[in-house]
Amino acid sequence: MRILTGKATQTIISEMPEISPVKTFTLTVNLRGFAACLDHDHVFGAGASKPLKDDTITIVVEARMYTGTGTVQKPAPASFFSSKLDNFVKRYTDMLKSEHFRSTTDFTLQSVDGTEFRVHRFQLMAHSPVFAAMLTHDSQEKQSGRCELADIDKETVEILVDYLYGGEAPNVTSSNAEKILSVADKYEMLDLSAHCVQILCDSVSVDNAVHLLILARQRNLTALTEAALAFIGGHMETVLHDAAMEEIGKLDLQAMQAIMKHCGKGK
Template sequence: MDEEVKSLGVFLALTDDDCTRFTGQQEISAEFDLSVYSGKATSTLLQKGSTKATFTKKLTEVGFDKLVLHTQLFDAEDNSKTLRDDYITITANVLMYTKPNIVRLPETANSLKRRQTFAANHLQRQANLFASEKHAFATDFILYSNDGQEFRTSRFLLMAHSPVFAAMLTHDLQEKQQSLCKLADVDPECVEILLDFLYGCGVDKITAANAEKALIMADKYQMADLRRACEDVLLDSVNSETAVRYLILAHQRGLDVLKEVALGVIPKNMKNVLTAKNLEEVLQSHPDVVELIMEHCSKRMRTANE
């Protein structure tokens, strides 16, 4: 009994037996109800409390400081005891448990195949819809290419694949209000590449001829997977004629793999590189790239002489 505040506190404490039972566990969780009754029976309930707690090595006791007030135990006027037979009965319902150890089984070949099949089928259904006449009924947004051509699509797919479109269509901007976006710097060919990508039709339309502009579009709208697909096409197209141009693009766009491949081609084909069309004009416009080339060539020469 707390004489100062005139109340009865009831606590649940973790015993040595409990600690032994949960050996090795860092935390033990518990849910419990504590009830106080007047007398030896449980017919007259004075107070009840329920709580949850997590026991640790430092916290081994949890409960209620003031579960039953003094006025519930004694008559306020004559201070006589109102408890039956001068007894109180305390009951506790306790549930104790530890956090389960989740074991993740290694993925089998069959489960991996099922997941891959599911993903492929999902994309194929989207692609089939995109190629059908029903596609027009499933669109709610229009993209306009730089020549004014109209391409209908889904704002859901745009938002799912592009943080730029997601921001555009969740704020009170003109594009959201009018359900259209004018891509002033994107030609029809690139818009088709964009839509094929959104609907899971693949990236077969990306070629060495259009990969650079498609990559710039993917960069602008922060479409990482489409950007990687464009870079893959460029990697397959690096040669003595394209190496400097691709190096400039890679340096500007942060394409580290393409940069290394292009730098590797230049010293091996220096004669052809130096005779490439518009090389002098290109290098004058990008002195930082010239520095990269010179540094790379010097490094190769040092390595060869060691």
């Protein structure tokens, strides 16, 4: 592009592999009010050829069209990024499980029976806002480098540690999911809580439907509430046995109304 002024011609060149013949375009631009944007001496100083006329300046543009046949970079397909992410997660998880990495732990969790579990502070902080607050404030646990879990047994702590380092909880079953859920909720481990709720939803039965409904109502677990109600509605005659009747008295009025509604659906 050449900007024609009375004093000099400035040429801006963009290198290209192949170019078409030069095409020249002339533009006339009104600069009224924009004179301050130009070099005053260059345009108005002594000896200048006064390129401005009626507050306009002429700009000559030489346009060259690219005619090369070079390749165009296309975005990588989503599967590429997905596989890269999967590989990264696997490498990261393998690293977390490695003996070398576990040897760098800087914090201790102690179960109610005195069993100690060595962990990393940043893993606790990454998975639990409660531990994050504990370890970023001037708490006793931060100073001592240990936390005594006075109400949590060894098996439960083992599951928490598996979750911290693998993002999974394979040892959560229908028999311990309620207990693990309580701990996960206490420390706000949301993924682990959701995993426990799903297991409980899948394990609703004649023997525990009313109990799980009460649990769901107490903890405001929508998915478990719906699962329990749906089961009760379809199995009313078998669910309402003598043992269950004792627990039904613990239900609130809305829960009882919901049971009656689902009973109608079950029929």
